[in-house]
Amino acid sequence: MPSLAPHIASVPASGIRRIFEMATTLDDVAMLVVGEPDVPVARHIGDAARRAWSEDRTNYTPNGGIAPLREALVAKLARENDVHVDLEQVWVTIGASQGLHQAMGLLLAAGDEVLVPDPGYTTFTMNARMLDAVPVPYTLSSEAGFVPDVAELDGLVGERTRAIIVNSPSNPLGVVYSEDVLQGLLDFAARHDLWVISDEVYEYFTYGPRHISMAALDRDDRVFSVFSLSKTYAMTGVRVGYLVTPKGLADTMRTVQEAAISCVAEPDQFAALAAIVGDHQSVADARDHYRSNGELAMRLLDAKGIRYLEPNGAFYLWVDVSHASRGDVATWCERLLLTSRVAVAPGSAFGRSGEGWIRVTLAATPETLERGIAALPSPV
Numbered sequence: 001m002p003s004l005a006p007h008i009a010s011v012p013a014s015g016i017r018r019i020f021e022m023a024t025t026l027d028d029v030a031m032l033v034v035g036e037p038d039v040p041v042a043r044h045i046g047d048a049a050r051r052a053w054s055e056d057r058t059n060y061t062p063n064g065g066i067a068p069l070r071e072a073l074v075a076k077l078a079r080e081n082d083v084h085v086d087l088e089q090v091w092v093t094i095g096a097s098q099g100l101h102q103a104m105g106l107l108l109a110a111g112d113e114v115l116v117p118d119p120g121y122t123t124f125t126m127n128a129r130m131l132d133a134v135p136v137p138y139t140l141s142s143e144a145g146f147v148p149d150v151a152e153l154d155g156l157v158g159e160r161t162r163a164i165i166v167n168s169p170s171n172p173l174g175v176v177y178s179e180d181v182l183q184g185l186l187d188f189a190a191r192h193d194l195w196v197i198s199d200e201v202y203e204y205f206t207y208g209p210r211h212i213s214m215a216a217l218d219r220d221d222r223v224f225s226v227f228s229l230s231k232t233y234a235m236t237g238v239r240v241g242y243l244v245t246p247k248g249l250a251d252t253m254r255t256v257q258e259a260a261i262s263c264v265a266e267p268d269q270f271a272a273l274a275a276i277v278g279d280h281q282s283v284a285d286a287r288d289h290y291r292s293n294g295e296l297a298m299r300l301l302d303a304k305g306i307r308y309l310e311p312n313g314a315f316y317l318w319v320d321v322s323h324a325s326r327g328d329v330a331t332w333c334e335r336l337l338l339t340s341r342v343a344v345a346p347g348s349a350f351g352r353s354g355e356g357w358i359r360v361t362l363a364a365t366p367e368t369l370e371r372g373i374a375a376l377p378s379p380v
Ligand SMILES: Cc1ncc(COP(=O)(O)O)c(C=O)c1O
Pocket: 035, 094, 095, 096, 097, 098, 121, 167, 170, 171, 199, 201, 227, 228, 229, 230, 231, 236, 239, 240, 241
């Protein structure tokens, strides 16, 4: 058999998938491991998809997406994000996943470096490796309040550094960055002439602080913004997101979208259109559900004396189990699953700084959360 491209072996496997797959072979597991909304998709979204199918809207569309969807996204970006762009800056993608891959593919040549949050969403690193680029982790530590340390970032920039990935609200931390933090990151990027990829897939789930889009603060066209409908509208399996690019890239984007995917499935685009322009009550309900789950989980953890990071956004709780995990939280999570039938994500799956922590998803029933947290050992 001929060999694969050598760099493919460097793409790390996901430590979350491992627990998830083990969990699916067992019965009666409290599933607190994946980032999957546990609320139903709103009726009008499914109706729009069904209508598109029954009207035979099953064709290629323009590479960037159907015009009414792109128009609706332009209006949403102006209204909700204070991001003012034209239609040709908005590209409908197969989830945020493809938007991220596309943005990174535009910016990174083999051997280039990209700064990625640690702990951070796993595919930032995986995508960099797939492109034969080098992910350089920057630390989000509990000592620094889980925000990036610009002095550390300055020290990480080298000859080959091309971009920084920023994720707020953050997976796995649930941290939402303030305008000052985001502005500091933009100033840092400008100082070193770096691109910024801003992953904002949890934009609708904040509990207190307002979500701020980096592109709203961008003065010199260096921000690519990655959005998704997956989490907001509980439609992870429909696979629609969008990439918002700086000005002047329309011809390039058209070409690379054509090569990568041609376009997103047409019925899915109609579902996305209905989601964006339709009633948002289900989004508000989902936010309340995650918030109330978060409050419950924090009460339970307080009662057990277990340390955690209070989330301001997303739907995860970052919990310190270093008193029990003995320097190997991945193995500890496997043991927890086998002995207690509780599946949580090991923090180390999100980077080296996640050692000793676990990510508990709040997208679950209160009963499942109670069961999961009951199985966590208190510090002695
Ligand atoms: C931070 C972050 N970005 C991107 C994604 C991918 O989302 P999508 O379903 O839109 O591809 C996820 C999914 O978990 C995520 O947590």
